[in-house]
Every structure is written in structure tokens, then in C-alpha cells.
Amino acid sequence: MSLRFExxxxxxxxxxxxxxxxRRHPESGEDMYEVKLGDEFLMSSLFTAxxxxxxxxxxxxxxDAELDVAVGGLGLxxxxxxxxxxxxxxxxxxxxxxxxxxxxxCRGLVPLGxxxxxxxxxxxxxxxxxxxxxxxxxxxxxxxxxxxxAILLDVDHSPRHVLHPRHAALYQPAGxxxxxAHLHPHGxxxxxxxxxxxxxxxxxxxxxxxxxxxxVVEFDNPLQGSTASNxxxxxxxxxxxxxx
Numbered sequence: 001m002s003l004r005f006e007x008x009x010x011x012x013x014x015x016x017x018x019x020x021x022x023r024r025h026p027e028s029g030e031d032m033y034e035v036k037l038g039d040e041f042l043m044s045s046l047f048t049a050x051x052x053x054x055x056x057x058x059x060x061x062x063x064d065a066e067l068d069v070a071v072g073g074l075g076l077x078x079x080x081x082x083x084x085x086x087x088x089x090x091x092x093x094x095x096x097x098x099x100x101x102x103x104x105x106c107r108g109l110v111p112l113g114x115x116x117x118x119x120x121x122x123x124x125x126x127x128x129x130x131x132x133x134x135x136x137x138x139x140x141x142x143x144x145x146x147x148x149x150a151i152l153l154d155v156d157h158s159p160r161h162v163l164h165p166r167h168a169a170l171y172q173p174a175g176x177x178x179x180x181a182h183l184h185p186h187g188x189x190x191x192x193x194x195x196x197x198x199x200x201x202x203x204x205x206x207x208x209x210x211x212x213x214x215x216v217v218e219f220d221n222p223l224q225g226s227t228a229s230n231x232x233x234x235x236x237x238x239x240x241x242x243x244x
Contacts, residue, residue, distance in 0.1 A: 018036070032044060070140075173207050176205065211236055
């Protein structure tokens with residue numbers, strides 16, 4: 001049986017101290033993995049429904065038989081794993097700003113590390129997603145100008161609650177237009193948010209994309225005995241059918 005609590009790793013980074021912790025769930029006895037940036041919780045393996053739905057909702061809208069997918073933000077890897085679970089995904093490029101997080105996966109310190117690093121379709125790229133999205137060279141350092149069928153983003157808490165001030169530009173029309181240039185003509189952008197649907201942001205998406213919608217993802221919060229929710233925004237360049 002594992003320790004009740006363990007700090008697996010702690011590293012200083014340009015945006016603050018990041019730590020990986022494991023604690024035992026008091027009821028199930030299963031291990032939970034948590035990531036903190038300074039004193040702020042970033043993610044937990046106990047709450048992954050939103051990260052998984054980010055991928056599943058996005059890929060469900062794409063009719064293509066073979067998909068090239070880019071993910072901004074590696075974290076504990078649940079968004080990336082959901083993409084690899086779709087047999088249509090032929091390549092997955094995961095962009096992570098913190099080399100320390102990539103190292104956790106490569107060293108097998110997190111549960112999904114071996115799954116992601118052993119899949120030949122998956123490549124973990126150390127880079128600043130936001131700077132790369134604004135650059136015409138795009139999201140793949142090995143193939144400048146490459147386009148993707150889907151770009152999935154799970155970094156900031158929400159478009160209004162960003163981890164770094166420089167991220168805010170992506171959520172404005174100019175930033176979204178630069179990102180959309182890295183999508184195929186029928187490509188799709190999907191964004192995870194911890195906040196309720198933001199009508200103003202959805203409206204901003206529609207100034208760049210052919211259509212956009214906010215989907216609420218509900219899940220159980222066993223720690224509080226209640227239901228919690230995340231939001232997944234979908235924005236398509238040229239949708240085939242209208243979204244609700």
C-alpha cells in the first residue's frame with residue numbers, strides 16, 4: 001500500500017514552483033495524483049471528466065478517417081490519452097511549456113506516462129503553445145506551417161483566468177485568427193475552462209470561426225458530495241451541420 005501522502009517531485013520553473021503529489025483517497029484507498037503551481041492547485045487525477053470530454057466532444061465533430069491532433073498542455077495526460085484512444089488519430093503533438101512536466105511522463109512518475117511515451121503516434125514537445133500559436137511557423141517545430149484537424153487547449157483556468165498575462169492575447173480575435181490558421185479548412189478548435197459558459201467569449205469565437213458553442217460537462221465531486229462542472233468550447237472553421 002502506498003503512503004497516505006507523498007510529494008513525488010518539486011521543481012522551480014519560470015512561472016513558479018511546481019510540485020507533483022500523490023495522496024490516498026480516504027474512502028476508496030486509491031492513489032490520487034495532484035499538480036500544484038505554488039499554492040494553487042492545477043489539476044487532480046480525481047477530476048478528469050472535463051479533460052476527457054474536451055477530446056471526445058471535439059473529435060466527435062470531425063468526419064475525417066485520419067486525424068492529426070495538437071494538444072496545448074500535457075498535465076497529467078488525460079486529454080492526450082483520450083485522443084490516442086480514438087483509432088482515427090494518426091498523429092498527436094502535445095505541447096507543454098514546462099520541461100519538468102514532460103520529464104514526469106518520461107520517467108513514469110505519473111500513471112499515464114508509459115501509455116503516452118510508448119505510443120509512436122504521440123510526440124511530446126517542449127514549447128510555449130501561446131507563442132507558437134501566434135507564429136506563422138505553427139505548432140510543430142519539425143514541420144513549419146503544418147495544419148491540424150483539431151487543436152485542443154487545456155492550460156488556463158478559463159479565458160478570463162489565465163496562468164500568465166501573455167496568454168490573454170490568444171483569447172482575443174487576433175489571437176484566435178492566428179490559431180485558426182493552423183487548422184485544416186474543416187478543422188476545429190476546442191478549449192477547456194473551469195468557469196461556467198462565458199457568452200462574451202463564445203461571441204468572440206464566432207467573429208473568427210464559422211460557429212461556436214459552449215458545452216457544460218458535469219461530474220461527481222466525491223470530496224464535497226456534490227456535482228461539479230467544467231465548460232468545453234468548440235469552434236469550427238467550416239462546420240457541416242449546426243451545433244446546438
